[in-house]
Amino acid sequence: MSTADTLETNPTSGAPEESHSHEGHDHEHNHEHQHGPVLNPECTRELVLDVPADEVSKAFRSVTRNYQKYAKLPGFRPGKVPEAVVRRRFANEIRKDVIDSLLPERFSNGVRELGIRPVGQPQVTELTVDEGQPLHVKAVFEYLPDISIEGYEQVVVDKPSVEVTDEEYAHELAQLRESRAVVEPVEEERAIVDGDWVEISYSGRVSDDAEAAPIKGEDSLVEVGGKDTVEAFTQVLRGARAGQELQAEVIYPADYPEARLQGKTVAYDVTVKGIKKRTLPELNDDFARELGNYESLDDLQSRVREHMANRKRRSIEAETKDRLFAALIERYQFPVPESLVQDQIDARLERGLRALAAQGMNPEQMRQLDFSRLRPAQRDSAVAEVKAHVLMDRIADKEGVTVSDEELDRELQLAALQSREPYETLRQRLTDDGGIARIREQLKREKTASLLYERLPA
Numbered sequence: 001m002s003t004a005d006t007l008e009t010n011p012t013s014g015a016p017e018e019s020h021s022h023e024g025h026d027h028e029h030n031h032e033h034q035h036g037p038v039l040n041p042e043c044t045r046e047l048v049l050d051v052p053a054d055e056v057s058k059a060f061r062s063v064t065r066n067y068q069k070y071a072k073l074p075g076f077r078p079g080k081v082p083e084a085v086v087r088r089r090f091a092n093e094i095r096k097d098v099i100d101s102l103l104p105e106r107f108s109n110g111v112r113e114l115g116i117r118p119v120g121q122p123q124v125t126e127l128t129v130d131e132g133q134p135l136h137v138k139a140v141f142e143y144l145p146d147i148s149i150e151g152y153e154q155v156v157v158d159k160p161s162v163e164v165t166d167e168e169y170a171h172e173l174a175q176l177r178e179s180r181a182v183v184e185p186v187e188e189e190r191a192i193v194d195g196d197w198v199e200i201s202y203s204g205r206v207s208d209d210a211e212a213a214p215i216k217g218e219d220s221l222v223e224v225g226g227k228d229t230v231e232a233f234t235q236v237l238r239g240a241r242a243g244q245e246l247q248a249e250v251i252y253p254a255d256y257p258e259a260r261l262q263g264k265t266v267a268y269d270v271t272v273k274g275i276k277k278r279t280l281p282e283l284n285d286d287f288a289r290e291l292g293n294y295e296s297l298d299d300l301q302s303r304v305r306e307h308m309a310n311r312k313r314r315s316i317e318a319e320t321k322d323r324l325f326a327a328l329i330e331r332y333q334f335p336v337p338e339s340l341v342q343d344q345i346d347a348r349l350e351r352g353l354r355a356l357a358a359q360g361m362n363p364e365q366m367r368q369l370d371f372s373r374l375r376p377a378q379r380d381s382a383v384a385e386v387k388a389h390v391l392m393d394r395i396a397d398k399e400g401v402t403v404s405d406e407e408l409d410r411e412l413q414l415a416a417l418q419s420r421e422p423y424e425t426l427r428q429r430l431t432d433d434g435g436i437a438r439i440r441e442q443l444k445r446e447k448t449a450s451l452l453y454e455r456l457p458a
Contacts, residue, residue, distance in 0.1 A: 037338065037339065037342060039123070039140060039141075039142050039337070039338055039339070040142060040336065040337055040338040042145075042335035043119075043142045043143055043144070043145055043335050043336065043337045043338075044140055044141070044142055045114060045116060045141060046138060046139070046140050047107065047110045047111065047114070047138070047140075047141070048137070049103065049106050049107065049110060049135075049137045049138075049139075050134055050136050050137075051102050051106070051134060051135040052134055053132055053133055053134045055102065055135075056098070056102070056129065056131065056132070056133065056134065056135045057131055057132055059098045059101050059102055060094065060098055060131040062101075063094050063097045063098050064083060064086060064094055067086045067090050067093070067094060068081055068083060068086050071086055071089075071090065073085065073089065098135075099127075099129055099135075102135060103137060107122070107139070111141075116143040116144075116146075117143055117144050118141045118142065118143050119141075119142045119143055119144055119337040119339055119340060120141070120142050120337060120339030120340070121141075121339070122139040122140065123139060123140050123141070124137060124138070124139050125138050125139065125140055126138035142337035142338065142339050142340075143337065144336075144337060144340075144390065145334055145335060147332060147334045147390070147394065148332075149332060149391065149394045149395060151331075152328065152331075152332075152391075152395055152398075153455075155324070155328050156324075156327075156456055156457060157323040157324050157327050157456065158323075159320055159453075159456040159457065159458055160316050160320070161458070162309070162312050162313040162316050162317075164305060164308045164312055168312075169304070169305060169308065172304055172308055173283065173301075173304065176291065176304070177280045177281055177283065177287075178280070180280075180281045180287070180290065180291070181278050181279065181280050181281070182278070182279050182281075183197055183221070183276050183277070183278045183279075184276060184277055184279065185274055185275070185276055185277075186274075186275040186276060186277050189241070189242075190241070190275075191239045191240065191241055192224055192237050192240050192241070192272070192275055193224070193238070194224050194225030194234075194238065195223075195224065195225060195277075195278075196223075196275050196276070196277065197221050197222070197223050197224075197275075197276040197277070197278050198221070198222050198237050198272060198274070198275055198276070199221055199272075199273045199274040199275075199276060200217070200220055200222055200237075200270050200271060200272055200273060201217060201218050201219065201270075201271045201273060202215075202216065202217045202220070202268050202269065202270045202271070203215070203216050203217075203268065203269050204216075204250075204266040204268040204269075205266065205267050206264050206265070206266050207264070207265040207266065207267060208265075209264075215261075215266060215268075219273065221276070223278075224237050224238055225238070230250050232248045232249060232250040232251075233248055233250070233268075233270075235248075236248040236270065237270075237272070240272055241272065242272050242274050242275055243272060243273075244271075244272045245269065245270070245271050245272075246269075246270040246271075246272065247268065247269060247270070248268045248270055249265065249267050249268070250265070250266050250268065251265045252264050252265070252266070283297060284297055285297050287300075288300035320453060320456070321449050321452075324449070324452060324453065324456070325384070325449075328391050329384060329387045329388065329391070332387075332391060334387070334390075336383065336386045336387055336390065340386045341379070341382050341383055341386055342382075344382035344386050345378045345379065345382045348378045348381065348382055348385075349371070349374060349375070349378060352374075353366060389445060392444075392445040392448045392449060393441075393444075393445065395448050395452070396444050396445065396448040399448065399451060401444055401447050401448050401451065402444070403440050403443045403444050403447065407443060408439065408440055408443065411439055411443060412426060412427055412430070412439070415439075
């Protein structure tokens with residue numbers, strides 16, 4: 001952040017800077033001071049600047065001559081507007097230009113003498129500026145405190161193995177087979193056995209509650225002996241045949257997932273409408289080809305293992321880094337500027353809204369979200385993220401971590417692909433709004449976190 005930028009806005013109002021085109025400004029500006037956002041007093045400094053009266057007068061004369069030279073007013077030739085008319089018509093604009101000409105460099109020098117790095121916009125709490133009088137300004141601003149990271153190399157957390165176990169691999173293959181299972185009617189006349197899927201209709205009455213509506217189901221599929229099937233249903237269906245009408249009494253536990261049935265006893269009338277058999281496909285080359293672009297079962301199995309390994313590695317690395325950040329934050333206690341926290345809350349909410357939009361939420365539904373509750377709910381996480389950023393920045397400096405132009409370019413190419421925006425357009429937009437520097441900063445943090453992760457003992 002350049003210090004001059006922080007004072008480009010009107011220090012007496014906080015309003016955006018007006019156009020300097022000096023053409024026909026026939027309205028007066030209201031310079032009421034507005035208080036900015038709350039600052040963290042632990043990270044706030046005050047700067048008082050005084051400019052001698054002769055320098056103020058010189059600035060007023062210089063700015064006024066400039067307005068005389070370019071002002072265009074009805075009834076006057078360009079460059080011939082009397083000084084008194086210019087001073088009256090452009091009083092507020094002249095005052096603002098005088099402030100802009102005198103303060104930014106002095107503010108930068110004052111902050112440099114304090115030896116700290118300002119964060120966010122300074123808030124002007126006192127300002128007097130009149131021609132022939134000394135200029136006085138008092139501003140408060142947040143800064144990033146200087147913290148010690150001594151001993152960060154000794155901060156370690158458990159680093160779980162990223163190897164895919166045989167059990168995990170077997171489970172993944174089983175799920176693939178389940179996804180291609182076929183349910184077919186059983187044609188033969190026989191009794192129901194465990195493993196059968198039975199098509200039933202049922203009607204249940206809640207005992208001791210005559211007012212309760214009947215619990216009904218039509219054409220429901222129930223796996224006899226299945227882990228998700230209530231035991232009473234399995235017992236009554238086991239050995240039955242298609243077409244039979246049965247009764248079952250179910251006593252639901254107090255923690256049953258469906259709230260209206262918790263702790264209730266229900267008497268069911270059950271009709272068996274048919275028996276079905278669920279068949280899993282054979283694990284062979286045909287199964288592999290049916291699943292997708294796989295040449296053989298060996299090809300499928302090797303790619304499943306590779307996909308699982310990548311997924312597990314990413315997941316464990318992300319979780320381990322989060323635990324490492326938490327351990328570092330716990331070890332190094334320090335305050336952070338509130339402006340950075342608010343920026344991080346904005347970023348978190350923006351990520352959340354993008355995710356909701358991707359899930360199909362429309363703008364009207366988003367406008368109905370209660371941000372007065374959403375913002376405070378993000379605060380603790382935002383503070384932790386800001387602290388992690390500060391620590392990664394400090395450690396990156398200590399370790400000499402840098403981001404090459406090639407690494408930055410790769411990230412921009414990826415962002416262009418994801419946003420479907422032409423690369424050059426994206427790069428220009430990010431260059432104009434300072435996004436390039438933010439991306440480089442984030443990449444440096446990620447490289448630093450990866451460096452610390454790789455050093456963790458296995």
